[in-house]
Amino acid sequence: LRPTHRLLSCSGTVAADVKREEQSSRNVETGSEDRTPKKKFSEVQKERREQAQRTVLIHCPNKISEKKFLKYLSQHGPINSHFFYESFGLYAVVEFSQKESVTSLQNVTRTPSMETEAAIPFKSRFFNLKMKNPSSQTSEQSCIQSSNHSPPSNKKLSELLCYAESMDDQLNTLLKEFQLTEEDIKLRYLTCSLIEDLAAAYFQNCTVRPFGSSVNSFGKLGCDLDMFLDLDEIGKLNTNKTSGNFLMEFQVKNVPSERIATQKILSVIGECLDHFGPGCVGVQKILNARCPLVRFSHQASGFQCDLTTNNRIALKSSELLYIYGTLDSRVRALVFSIRCWARAHSLTSSIPGSWITNFSLTMMVIFFLQRRSPPILPTLDYLKSLADAEDKCIIEGHNCTFIRDLNRIKPSGNTETLESLLKEFFEYFGNFAFNKNSINIRQGREQNKPESSPLHIQNPFETSLNISKNVNQSQLQKFVDLARESAWILSQEDKDRPSPSSNQPWGLATLLQPSVLSSVSLAKKKRKKPASERIKNLLESIKSSSPENDTHTNGK
Numbered sequence: 278l279r280p281t282h283r284l285l286s287c288s289g290t291v292a293a294d295v296k297r298e299e300q301s302s303r304n305v306e307t308g309s310e311d312r313t314p315k316k317k318f319s320e321v322q323k324e325r326r327e328q329a330q331r332t333v334l335i336h337c338p339n340k341i342s343e344k345k346f347l348k349y350l351s352q353h354g355p356i357n358s359h360f361f362y363e364s365f366g367l368y369a370v371v372e373f374s375q376k377e378s379v380t381s382l383q384n385v386t387r388t389p390s391m392e393t394e395a396a397i398p399f400k401s402r403f404f405n406l407k408m409k410n411p412s413s414q415t416s417e418q419s420c421i422q423s424s425n426h427s428p429p430s431n432k433k434l435s436e437l438l439c440y441a442e443s444m445d446d447q448l449n450t451l452l453k454e455f456q457l458t459e460e461d462i463k464l465r466y467l468t469c470s471l472i473e474d475l476a477a478a479y480f481q482n483c484t485v486r487p488f489g490s491s492v493n494s495f496g497k498l499g500c501d502l503d504m505f506l507d508l509d510e511i512g513k514l515n516t517n518k519t520s521g522n523f524l525m526e527f528q529v530k531n532v533p534s535e536r537i538a539t540q541k542i543l544s545v546i547g548e549c550l551d552h553f554g555p556g557c558v559g560v561q562k563i564l565n566a567r568c569p570l571v572r573f574s575h576q577a578s579g580f581q582c583d584l585t586t587n588n589r590i591a592l593k594s595s596e597l598l599y600i601y602g603t604l605d606s607r608v609r610a611l612v613f614s615i616r617c618w619a620r621a622h623s624l625t626s627s628i629p630g631s632w633i634t635n636f637s638l639t640m641m642v643i644f645f646l647q648r649r650s651p652p653i654l655p656t657l658d659y660l661k662s663l664a665d666a667e668d669k670c671i672i673e674g675h676n677c678t679f680i681r682d683l684n685r686i687k688p689s690g691n692t693e694t695l696e697s698l699l700k701e702f703f704e705y706f707g708n709f710a711f712n713k714n715s716i717n718i719r720q721g722r723e724q725n726k727p728e729s730s731p732l733h734i735q736n737p738f739e740t741s742l743n744i745s746k747n748v749n750q751s752q753l754q755k756f757v758d759l760a761r762e763s764a765w766i767l768s769q770e771d772k773d774r775p776s777p778s779s780n781q782p783w784g785l786a787t788l789l790q791p792s793v794l795s796s797v798s799l800a801k802k803k804r805k806k807p808a809s810e811r812i813k814n815l816l817e818s819i820k821s822s823s824p825e826n827d828t829h830t831n832g833k
């Protein structure tokens with residue numbers, strides 16, 4: 278169970294950042310993208326990481342005067358920004374202007390003395406604030422402004438979607454409600470930074486970087502926090518600086534393989550988190566997985582964390598997805614809605630299994646957008662052709678090179694609406710020849726499947742691998758059936774859309790109701806012909822009678 282965050286108050290650069298984000302979105306009237314320069318993935322990571330290193334996490338008493346609290350902390354230096362949130366107690370995230378302020382605060386902090394238990398005296402940046410004289414302060418407490426920081430309930434989402442003005446508005450509303458907030462992002466980077474402090478006790482100057490949906494622009498409130506313990510950077514910077522005829526190397530222990538080294542490192546970090554990590558609970562070492570990891574819960578932030586190492590390619594995948602998600606504002610709106618649709622119909626699950634993952638779904642949306650005419654997203658090979666010498670990146674023999682500066686990628690001339698893209702997505706995959714074709718975002722076109730897995734999505738960097746190898750035939754069929762049924766529902770809806778004030782689910786809201794699609798499935802069972810085939814035929818007839826669709830055949 279994840280605690281929901283209730284954000285209570287904030288200050289500093291948050292408003293400015295939100296404004297920047299709004300500015301960089303699509304202009305609703307002209308349909309064109311705003312041309313605000315977009316930051317490189319590495320720039321965002323560097324900035325956020327540096328910010329997190331100046332930040333502390335404080336568990337506060339419930340009744341606290343915000344003014345006095347800030348005044349007390351300011352003794353250690355100026356504060357850049359702060360916010361409060363609730364997660365089984367009241368927490369404050371405080372970003373100082375200078376890193377020295379954190380050391381100054383640590384220097385006046387004591388290790389608690391226990392009566393019946395013993396404390397492990399680990400000095401982190403996660404503190405517990407106590408009142409010296411609680412009774413004298415409660416009367417003066419200021420009212421900490423409360424605002425909700427958790428994803429909307431199904432009911433609220435349904436209401437918001439019903440009142441939306443158009444389907445495009447619905448998809449954008451869903452994105453706005455579910456995307457990570459500025460505070461949530463800060464808390465994710467801070468959590469990585471706190472774990473990095475622990476890992477650094479063993480591996481000096483190591484880096485713990487977030488990857489996956491926390492940073493790839495497709496993160497939904499409440500998603501897990503994937504972390505990567507980066508040991509490669511250590512020493513790299515300094516080796517070129519030495520002069521003379523000698524080269525100095527560390528004496529190290531050798532193990533038979535990279536995998537065993539990874540397992541040993543994660544094992545010791547897992548122990549460390551379990552024994553010394555403040556707020557780290559439920560530590561599980563999953564070292565025999567294809568990609569060994571340590572899973573744990575960071576109680577104060579409420580994040581479920583997966584820590585891996587030796588996983589550079591995954592970080593590069595996150596960078597690629599960040600580029601795709603940031604290039605055109607329709608991409609994220611479509612991905613969020615399709616992920617939500619898949620979750621609502623149990624096509625995806627938080628438990629690993631033979632179902633489609635969010636990562637695979639995102640790849641399918643990217644591929645679909647590469648197939649539009651004109652394409653909305655460029656192929657990975659095209660992004661590689663734009664790369665310069667500095668972008669060159671080879672990881673474990675795999676070429677992971679692509680242009681990293683988003684501002685040098687030409688925007689798409691495609692002006693399709695989100696409504697039409699959603700419909701076309703369902704039609705496209707409702708009719709896709711999964712039995713013989715593979716999805717390949719590197720080339721942006723279907724390829725013959727190299728192996729017999731029901732769903733084949735080529736790993737963009739390790740090209741001999743299939744990222745959806747886990748998906749079985751029945752899960753794929755469920756996806757295809759639901760896609761066809763959804764396309765059918767959307768084509769019917771056009772004819773009798775309720776007025777926005779009628780408070781009746783329509784458009785995206787209808788698609789997110791499991792009962793609606795299952796009633797279509799029920800009807801299917803009653804007819805002689807399978808509904809999937811019936812709907813396919815129906816779609817064919819709709820398509821052939823609609824002249825504007827003639828250009829969108831997408832190689833079907």
Ligand code: GTP
Pocket residue numbers: 488489490491493495496497500501503591592594595634635636736743744745
């Ligand atoms: P959420 O469901 O929101 O957590 O999405 P996510 O993208 O973070 O997915 P997940 O936590 O499952 O995985 C984290 C990252 O690991 C992904 O973003 C990918 O970069 C990588 N990854 C996940 N699954 C696979 C896979 O099957 N193959 C490869 N090559 N990488 C994967």
Ligand code: MG
Pocket residue numbers: 489490491500501502503
């Ligand atoms: Mg994840």
